[in-house]
Amino acid sequence: MDRLENIETFVRVAQTQSFAEAGRQLRVAKSVITSRIKQLEDHVGAPLFHRSTRVVRLSDVGQAFLRDCTELVGRANNVFDQMRDARAGPTGTLRIHALTGFVLGHFAALLREFQTNYPDIRLELIVSDAVVDPVKAGVDCALQIFPAASTELISRPLFPVRRVFCATPEYLKGHGRPQTPRELHKHSLGLYSGYPTRDRWTFHHQGEQVTLYMSAALLTNSVHLLREYALDHAGIVCLPTMVAGDAILRGDLEVVLADHALSSFSLSAVYAGTSRNAFKLKLFIEQIGAAFAKVPPWDAAMIEKELIPVELIFD
Structure with a gap:
C-alpha cells in the first residue's frame, strides 16, 4: 500500500466531497479512489467517510485526521517538486482561474515573461468573474477579489483593487458633475452586480462615512461592458482602476467624487x-x-x- 498516495486521495475526496471528482483531478478511475480509501480505512481501522448516493462527508475519525493529512500532503508535494525541478527545471501544467477585469489589459505581458523564464510550464487559464473553490474547480489557483470559499484554503493578497466613479467629459458637461454621493441618484448609473455589498455603497470623506442604497440604470457582471457604457456617454459608472485607468489617464474618462473614497479589495491568490x-x-x-x-x-x-x-480604505 502506498500510504502517501492513499492519504493524498483521502484529502482530495474530503476537499471535493466527491469520489468521482477526486478521480478526475487525480486522473484515475473512481474505482481506484474507492480502493485507496478502503485500504486507508482498513489500515486506520475505522471509516473515514459517511457515504450515500448523494453525499460524501467526513466521519469523526476522518475529521480528526484531515488537518494533519492536509499538511503532510502539502509538505510532501512541495519537497518532491523542488527535488524534481532542481534537477531538470520546472515542468508540467499549471491551471489558473482569473478575473476577467485583471486578465484583459494587464496579464498577457506577465504570462509571456513567465513562459520565457519557465518554458517547460504549460499554462491553462480559465477567465471569469465567478468565485470558485480551486479544489472543486480543479485548478491550482484562483486569482480573485473575494474571500476564499473555505477556511482550509490559503489566500495570499497580491495588490489592492481600487474602485472609482467615472464618466466622460461630454456626459458631465451635459448632465452636471455630482458634488456629493447623494447627487449620484440624479444620474444614470452603471454598477457591477457581483460585489458582496450589493446595492449598498459606503463613501469615506474626511473621516466620516455616508452609506447609500443605489439602483442602477445598468447592472451587469461585466466591468468591461460598464467601461464601454461610460465611454459611450451613457452615464456614470463605478469601475476598478485596473479597468478604467488607461481611459482616465488619456482623459477619455474623468473621476467623479475623487475625495469620497470607496473601500478597496485585495486581489488574492487562493489555493x-x-x-x-x-x-x-x-x-x-x-x-x-x-x-x-x-x-x-x-x-x-x-x-x-x-x-x-494615496490612502486606501479596507472595510
Whole structure:
C-alpha cells in the first residue's frame, strides 16, 4: 500500500466531497479512489467517510485526521517538486482561474515573461468573474477579489483593487458633475452586480462615512461592458482602476467624487496547501507579486497626477 498516495486521495475526496471528482483531478478511475480509501480505512481501522448516493462527508475519525493529512500532503508535494525541478527545471501544467477585469489589459505581458523564464510550464487559464473553490474547480489557483470559499484554503493578497466613479467629459458637461454621493441618484448609473455589498455603497470623506442604497440604470457582471457604457456617454459608472485607468489617464474618462473614497479589495491568490504543483505555483505567484507590488502601475500613474488619493480604505 502506498500510504502517501492513499492519504493524498483521502484529502482530495474530503476537499471535493466527491469520489468521482477526486478521480478526475487525480486522473484515475473512481474505482481506484474507492480502493485507496478502503485500504486507508482498513489500515486506520475505522471509516473515514459517511457515504450515500448523494453525499460524501467526513466521519469523526476522518475529521480528526484531515488537518494533519492536509499538511503532510502539502509538505510532501512541495519537497518532491523542488527535488524534481532542481534537477531538470520546472515542468508540467499549471491551471489558473482569473478575473476577467485583471486578465484583459494587464496579464498577457506577465504570462509571456513567465513562459520565457519557465518554458517547460504549460499554462491553462480559465477567465471569469465567478468565485470558485480551486479544489472543486480543479485548478491550482484562483486569482480573485473575494474571500476564499473555505477556511482550509490559503489566500495570499497580491495588490489592492481600487474602485472609482467615472464618466466622460461630454456626459458631465451635459448632465452636471455630482458634488456629493447623494447627487449620484440624479444620474444614470452603471454598477457591477457581483460585489458582496450589493446595492449598498459606503463613501469615506474626511473621516466620516455616508452609506447609500443605489439602483442602477445598468447592472451587469461585466466591468468591461460598464467601461464601454461610460465611454459611450451613457452615464456614470463605478469601475476598478485596473479597468478604467488607461481611459482616465488619456482623459477619455474623468473621476467623479475623487475625495469620497470607496473601500478597496485585495486581489488574492487562493489555493490549496495540498496542490501537486506547489513549487510551480509559488514561482507564478511570486512573479505576479513582483510585477504589481503593493501599488500597481495603473494606480501609481493616477496617484502621481493626483487623480486618486494615496490612502486606501479596507472595510
